[in-house]
Amino acid sequence: MGMRPNVLLDKCNWSLLRIFRVIVQEGSLNKAAIKLFLTQSAISQSLKRLEEQIGETLIIRTGGKFYLTATGEIVFEASMMIYSQLMDYEERLNTEKNSLSGTIKLLVLSRIESTRYDQLLHDFHQKYPLVDFQVDVLKSKEIQQLLLQKIPALGIGINQSQHSKLKYQTLINQKYALFCSDKHSLYTKMFKVLNKLKVMDLFLFRVSN
């Protein structure tokens, strides 16, 4: 008396079991073909190959009637368990992929007020909740120097000149204005030509150095 070979372990491939699972779930070769984007012929041949490998009929097809044999029930149960296990692994793999963690050093100017900036930080945190930001407030020139030393991953500053080794992207368009007191001769005056201002006594500050 010979032992029954391990047909499921040794001979079956996942592709055939997968097709078989869909056939049973859909209750029709035709519907399975539509679901799997294959032809009816391919489905029929796959089922035939699976039955040949197992050595037994799995599905009784007599016209409109469609039902599983005892062996078919067992194979279907096996295919569902394998499918469930693979789905679990798939989920774990996706979780691993999204579990980026660590700390990003972010160098910024003081008083950045921008909905885009806020949204950027918010979206990043939603996507990578395990990533922390270490935010340091510095001058633009210092930010650029540290970026060139590859210390932070990201810097936000004001740059009048761009360095060839850094990549720049506009984050915010800010407006600057002149302010003067009501005692000043410029108060309420409108200027269209900035050159006129250069000859006057003004308090100036440099924003990027």
Next chain:
DNA sequence: GCTAGTATCTCAATCTTGTC
């Protein structure tokens, strides 16, 4: 790199069954 074998697919023809 070439060749043979295998697996899997599509296409077209044919068969089977149910419905009118």
Next chain:
DNA sequence: GACAAGATTGAGATACTAGC
């Protein structure tokens, strides 16, 4: 019996793999 829907079969194409 005619027709439609679903299933099967055979031929051929393509992709992959192992052996040389």
